[in-house]
Amino acid sequence: MTERLDQIFVVLKHWLLGYLPESWQTPVGVVISVVCIIGLYPALFAITTVLERKGVGRIQNRLGPNRVGPYGILQPMADGIKSLTKEDIVPTSADAVVHFLAPIILVVTVFMGFAVLPMGRNMVLVDMDAGLLFYFAMGASTELSVFMAGWSSRNKYSLLGAMRAVAQMISYEVALLLSSVVIVMMTGSLSLVKIVEAQNHYSYGLPHWFIFTPWGFAAFIMYAIAGTAETNRSPFDLPEGESELVAGYHTEYSGFKFALFFLGEYVAMFSISGLGSTLFLGGWMAPFAALQFIPSWIWFFGKLFVSMGVFIWVRGTLPRLRQDQLMNFAWKFVLPMCLLNLFVAALWRFMGDGWLRWVVCSAILILAYVSIGREGMRRKQFGPRSYRYAE
Amino acid sequence: MGLVFYLISAFAVGGALAAVLLKNLVHAALALTIAFFGLALLFLRLDAQFAGFAQILVYVGAVAILVVFAILLTKGSEVPKDGVFSKSWLAGLAISAGVFAVLAWAVMQAAPSLPNESAVPSVSVNDIGNALMSRYVLPLEIIAVLLTAAPLGAVIVAMHEKAGKQEKLGAPGPGSPRTSSGSWGGDFVSETWETRKN
Amino acid sequence: MLGDGILKGLAETAKNFAGSFVSKERMTTVEYPEERLPLPEAARNFPFLVYDGDDWEKGLRCVACQICEKECPPKCIYIEKSKDKKPDYVGKPQIYPAKFDIDISVCMSCQICVEVCPFEAIKMNTEFELATDDRFGGLLLDRKQLARSNEYYHEIHPTEASEVDARLAEEKAKVEAKAKAAAEAAAAKAAAAPSANTPASAAVAKPQAPVEAKPATAGKAAEIAKAPAMATAASEPKPVPGTGTDGPAPLTAEDQKNAETPAKANAREPKAQGEPKE
Numbered sequence: 001m002t003e004r005l006d007q008i009f010v011v012l013k014h015w016l017l018g019y020l021p022e023s024w025q026t027p028v029g030v031v032i033s034v035v036c037i038i039g040l041y042p043a044l045f046a047i048t049t050v051l052e053r054k055g056v057g058r059i060q061n062r063l064g065p066n067r068v069g070p071y072g073i074l075q076p077m078a079d080g081i082k083s084l085t086k087e088d089i090v091p092t093s094a095d096a097v098v099h100f101l102a103p104i105i106l107v108v109t110v111f112m113g114f115a116v117l118p119m120g121r122n123m124v125l126v127d128m129d130a131g132l133l134f135y136f137a138m139g140a141s142t143e144l145s146v147f148m149a150g151w152s153s154r155n156k157y158s159l160l161g162a163m164r165a166v167a168q169m170i171s172y173e174v175a176l177l178l179s180s181v182v183i184v185m186m187t188g189s190l191s192l193v194k195i196v197e198a199q200n201h202y203s204y205g206l207p208h209w210f211i212f213t214p215w216g217f218a219a220f221i222m223y224a225i226a227g228t229a230e231t232n233r234s235p236f237d238l239p240e241g242e243s244e245l246v247a248g249y250h251t252e253y254s255g256f257k258f259a260l261f262f263l264g265e266y267v268a269m270f271s272i273s274g275l276g277s278t279l280f281l282g283g284w285m286a287p288f289a290a291l292q293f294i295p296s297w298i299w300f301f302g303k304l305f306v307s308m309g310v311f312i313w314v315r316g317t318l319p320r321l322r323q324d325q326l327m328n329f330a331w332k333f334v335l336p337m338c339l340l341n342l343f344v345a346a347l348w349r350f351m352g353d354g355w356l357r358w359v360v361c362s363a364i365l366i367l368a369y370v371s372i373g374r375e376g377m378r379r380k381q382f383g384p385r386s387y388r389y390a391e
Numbered sequence: 392m393g394l395v396f397y398l399i400s401a402f403a404v405g406g407a408l409a410a411v412l413l414k415n416l417v418h419a420a421l422a423l424t425i426a427f428f429g430l431a432l433l434f435l436r437l438d439a440q441f442a443g444f445a446q447i448l449v450y451v452g453a454v455a456i457l458v459v460f461a462i463l464l465t466k467g468s469e470v471p472k473d474g475v476f477s478k479s480w481l482a483g484l485a486i487s488a489g490v491f492a493v494l495a496w497a498v499m500q501a502a503p504s505l506p507n508e509s510a511v512p513s514v515s516v517n518d519i520g521n522a523l524m525s526r527y528v529l530p531l532e533i534i535a536v537l538l539t540a541a542p543l544g545a546v547i548v549a550m551h552e553k554a555g556k557q558e559k560l561g562a563p564g565p566g567s568p569r570t571s572s573g574s575w576g577g578d579f580v581s582e583t584w585e586t587r588k589n
Numbered sequence: 590m591l592g593d594g595i596l597k598g599l600a601e602t603a604k605n606f607a608g609s610f611v612s613k614e615r616m617t618t619v620e621y622p623e624e625r626l627p628l629p630e631a632a633r634n635f636p637f638l639v640y641d642g643d644d645w646e647k648g649l650r651c652v653a654c655q656i657c658e659k660e661c662p663p664k665c666i667y668i669e670k671s672k673d674k675k676p677d678y679v680g681k682p683q684i685y686p687a688k689f690d691i692d693i694s695v696c697m698s699c700q701i702c703v704e705v706c707p708f709e710a711i712k713m714n715t716e717f718e719l720a721t722d723d724r725f726g727g728l729l730l731d732r733k734q735l736a737r738s739n740e741y742y743h744e745i746h747p748t749e750a751s752e753v754d755a756r757l758a759e760e761k762a763k764v765e766a767k768a769k770a771a772a773e774a775a776a777a778k779a780a781a782a783p784s785a786n787t788p789a790s791a792a793v794a795k796p797q798a799p800v801e802a803k804p805a806t807a808g809k810a811a812e813i814a815k816a817p818a819m820a821t822a823a824s825e826p827k828p829v830p831g832t833g834t835d836g837p838a839p840l841t842a843e844d845q846k847n848a849e850t851p852a853k854a855n856a857r858e859p860k861a862q863g864e865p866k867e
């Protein structure tokens with residue numbers, strides 16, 4: 001029974017394909033999976049937008065949207081209908097072709113990332129040998145669409161937003177890659193399915209997730225920071241900082257094209273969260289051996305929602321960084337820590353089993369964290385701010 | 392076999408031609424990414440996943456962006472009034488013909504040494520990694536040093552310019568807010584905020 | 590240590606998040622259409638016309654003197670005088686506005702019309718849900734739409750309204766007393782000289798009016814001098830022309846001109862009055 005529930009989607013797909021002739025089965029199977037992915041994530045996106053608005057509202061001691069439907073749960077529908085029926089405005093001086101292509105490329109590349117994410121046991125679209133590389137290749141292509149959007153709008157806010165976004169994404173992509181490379185070093189594979197399987201064993205009922213090692217924990221923190229920056233989420237949302245850039249690179253987009261950007265942003269968050277839970281949190285694995293009877297896909301999407309919750313929590317807490325702070329943080333803190341973490345992971349690998357490697361690796365990482373932090377905070381007395389000209 | 396190959400090739404060559412012929416520099420750069428992407432597809436067609444995805448990651452994700460940045464930062468995004476061909480197009484043609492000849496010659500030389508089998512040799516990412524870390528470790532390291540030298544050079548160039556500018560403007564007085572240009576060592580927290588000791 | 594501030598912040602927001610489900614006091618917002626915050630007494634947006642009694646048309650205090658129309662800085666008031674007269678609160682026949690329109694899309698809520706009105710006829714409303722889909726007609730309020738009962742005025746501005754009522758009652762009493770005295774005098778005169786004309790008041794008032802207006806302005810000037818000192822008092826008693834005159838104020842064109850003099854002086858008052866009431 002548990003087994004069947006776990007594999008329900010796989011079984012369902014095979015049952016559907018059974019009605020088709022042999023030669024059709026592979027292409028139709030791919031189409032079914034793709035349609036599922038393309039249908040599922042926008043639905044999750046809709047749920048997340050309302051949860052986010054309500055969550056941030058609660059954080060600010062407000063109620064959040066509560067007018068459309070019971071408890072406001074139909075809010076995303078209202079938003080969707082609104083954006084669908086809005087006029088699609090293309091500025092006269094805009095580069096129409098590039099302006100049109102940018103949101104499409106963004107959404108396409110963002111959705112491509114899901115092709116290699118295992119969403120449950122045997123639930124992966126393509127089990128690619130170079131899955132992680134594919135994911136990052138697709139992630140890197142989104143930068144281009146952001147640039148296209150900003151440049152083609154012929155608007156200085158758009159262009160500034162795009163330049164900021166691209167600079168930020170390139171800087172943090174380095175950190176994102178380096179923090180993921182640690183996992184590749186330990187598992188010896190770029191395939192995400194194999195990475196999940198490498199974490200798929202329990203001792204004393206507790207899982208062997210990579211986050212429960214010193215290097216894994218450090219890499220997870222770096223990954224979370226870089227992933228937040230990569231998806232232009234608060235506190236790294238200065239490419240679309242409304243107080244200075246209207247809406248950044250999608251200032252000149254309206255109607256459905258804007259909705260596509262919005263969708264792309266959220267789906268990218270899902271994608272980053274999914275990869276993060278695959279790499280560090282055991283993907284579709286249960287957190288305790290005793291809970292393995294719950295289907296694997298529930299665990300995957302549960303982890304997805306928990307990380308979305310953390311995204312929302314962080315958004316409700318932290319103010320936006322300034323551009324120089326952002327860059328300094330990327331190059332002077334995250335990158336050195338990532339490089340050090342590579343070294344620590346190698347050390348862990350070659351020290352063999354035993355408690356010693358725990359102590360040594362943790363000590364190195366904590367020491368580095370504290371000293372880099374000290375160095376960064378040096379000469380800074382944080383007190384009440386004094387204003388020279390505005391009193 | 393044939394049709395897909397020709398389609399992808401047409402895609403790549405079309406992108407490359409557009410990159411050369413388009414008047415708008417940013418359009419040309421975007422067309423160049425199409426060419427890069429077509430090339431990546433060709434790699435994937437040959438079942439060379441690693442090379443294909445690395446092509447996308449590096450060329451589409453980084454090089455294209457770099458090109459675009461360079462165009463925008465050098466104010467070259469305006470459409471030139473006279474044609475896209477420079478006056479020294481003959482020399483350029485000669486150089487590119489020469490480069491192409493050398494590459495073609497190298498490929499032709501190497502072709503007979505390949506095993507003459509129809510199937511593509513299966514090269515997994517693992518094999519590539521092992522090869523890079525064992526047999527080709529020296530070239531890899533040399534490339535790494537070269538690449539490290541490039542950003543260092545860029546940093547030095549940028550810092551020099553900044554220092555010169557500061558001399559011209561005079562040292563920042565006590566009243567002016569300090570910018571983080573003066574010290575770049577290990578401070579990632581705000582510097583421009585004037586803070587009071589209490 | 591680096592990052593502890595972030596953790597502190599996260600703890601704070603988590604506390605807010607959890608607390609918002611538990612305690613109602615935390616909530617900073619009001620569910621507007623269902624719940625409303627009481628408006629402060631000094632709230633105001635657009636003017637309305639006060640009427641006494643039940644019939645809005647009969648009880649309208651406005652006498653169509655057109656002072657507010659002239660004083661209105663953005664000129665959003667339009668008044669047409671009536672041809673006939675109707676009795677006011679003291680029982681004296683007065684002209685009433687045949688037409689009184691306020692274009693609230695033009696009105697800037699300055700309250701000058703209220704400051705200058707000698708008859709306590711125009712006051713500031715607090716109603717703010719005035720959205721309409723008719724841009725021109727919907728925002729041009731006629732006298733029927735503007736008319737609000739004195740009870741409503743009490744409801745929205747209780748303190749001010751009772752002061753106004755007290756003042757009006759005092760005036761009425763004065764007028765009545767005077768009328769009584771005049772009647773007695775007339776009776777005495779009639780007794781003394783039976784040939785005296787019956788409509789005494791009109792005959793007496795006419796020559797008196799220009800003379801009596803002067804003391805009224807002088808008194809006004811003294812009051813203006815006092816005004817800064819009284820700045821905190823929101824509704825300072827305004828002298829009504831006619832208070833000084835003996836007998837009921839005659840409604841001649843001449844008198845209206847006189848009435849404008851104190852009104853103009855009065856227009857300067859909002860400066861002093863405009864200061865927030867504690």
